[in-house]
Amino acid sequence: MTKIKYSEVEVGFELPKFSQNFKRENLNAYAKASGDFNKIHLDEEFAKSVGLPNIIAHGMLTMGIAGKVVTNWLADPNAIKSFSVKFSSPVVVPDDGVGIDVEFTGRIGEKMDDNKVKIELEARCLGTKVLGRSLVIAQLA
Amino acid sequence: MALNQAFLNRSYPSPSTYLIEREKIQEFAAAIKDTNPISHDLEFAKQNGYADLVAPPTFLISIQMSAMEVALFDPELGLDYSKVVHGEQSFEYLRPVLAGDELSFISIIEDIKSKVGNDFIAIRSEVKDKNNDLVAILKATLIARGTAV
Numbered sequence: 707m708t709k710i711k712y713s714e715v716e717v718g719f720e721l722p723k724f725s726q727n728f729k730r731e732n733l734n735a736y737a738k739a740s741g742d743f744n745k746i747h748l749d750e751e752f753a754k755s756v757g758l759p760n761i762i763a764h765g766m767l768t769m770g771i772a773g774k775v776v777t778n779w780l781a782d783p784n785a786i787k788s789f790s791v792k793f794s795s796p797v798v799v800p801d802d803g804v805g806i807d808v809e810f811t812g813r814i815g816e817k818m819d820d821n822k823v824k825i826e827l828e829a830r831c832l833g834t835k836v837l838g839r840s841l842v843i844a845q846l847a
Numbered sequence: 848m849a850l851n852q853a854f855l856n857r858s859y860p861s862p863s864t865y866l867i868e869r870e871k872i873q874e875f876a877a878a879i880k881d882t883n884p885i886s887h888d889l890e891f892a893k894q895n896g897y898a899d900l901v902a903p904p905t906f907l908i909s910i911q912m913s914a915m916e917v918a919l920f921d922p923e924l925g926l927d928y929s930k931v932v933h934g935e936q937s938f939e940y941l942r943p944v945l946a947g948d949e950l951s952f953i954s955i956i957e958d959i960k961s962k963v964g965n966d967f968i969a970i971r972s973e974v975k976d977k978n979n980d981l982v983a984i985l986k987a988t989l990i991a992r993g994t995a996v
Contacts, residue, residue, distance in 0.1 A: 735878045738878070740912075741909045741913055745929070756929055757992070764933075766905060770903060771879050771881075773879075773904045773905055774881055778883070781885075782895070783883065783885065783902070784943040786904045788937065788939045790936065790938070792935045793932070
């Protein structure tokens with residue numbers, strides 16, 4: 707159970723933000739962990755052959771990391787009651803050893819009944835939103 | 848070529864149950880850089896009132912996609928998987944997923960459509976435990992880019 711109290715947060719409250727670097731090796735590890743071996747995430751030549759600028763990250767990798775904005779704050783994954791996103795723009799991952807940074811932020815958009823809050827998440831890569839309509843309903847104490 | 852509308856409303860029960868293993872939860876959490884000890888450290892999870900390791904919120908996606916492969920790779924559907932990207936995803940949780948859970952999936956193809964040259968397919972999956980209690984509901988929309996021509 708989270709220790710964050712409903713009474714202690716207001717609409718507009720900003721959750722602790724963080725940046726996550728995406729490299730090819732992270733995509734390989736996610737493919738193995740999730741079973742999603744779609745070649746657009748693993749094979750540069752293939753990704754380009756189907757019209758993508760380069761290898762793109764799994765949308766679900768971005769979503770999984772975005773969820774941490776909430777779970778890091780609440781320290782309990784069970785506090786998340788629902789989680790939805792639209793994948794609005796791909797995270798393109800170059801093979802340069804440097805990777806690409808994605809900034810993750812979240813704010814409380816609405817205080818709901820039963821000590822629940824609606825949290826609006828954002829993920830930005832090079833200034834572009836990569837997740838749209840990204841919402842979490844979380845149960846606070 | 849557009850997708851085969853005959854697949855609309857077809858449902859796909861998972862052929863067997865999926866046993867959630869501790870190692871898979873740990874591996875998945877590591878892959879999304881989730882260091883929360885509740886997904887890695889059994890003693891910590893127990894101290895926090897859980898019977899076993901707790902899966903990160905998006906963990907079930909791997910099983911949803913594997914449970915749907917039989918439909919998505921069916922040549923009759925006409926989905927060009929090489930062109931597929933993820934459009935939308937949602938999860939609704941009735942309880943957390945723990946290591947040791949034996950889960951079954953029933954997936955239904957809720958929507959099939961074409962828009963501006965892209966094919967869309969929406970899949971809704973109900974996840975139940977071995978007591979037949981609902982654990983989670985997942986919805987996925989996949990987009991095949993430029994195939995609806």
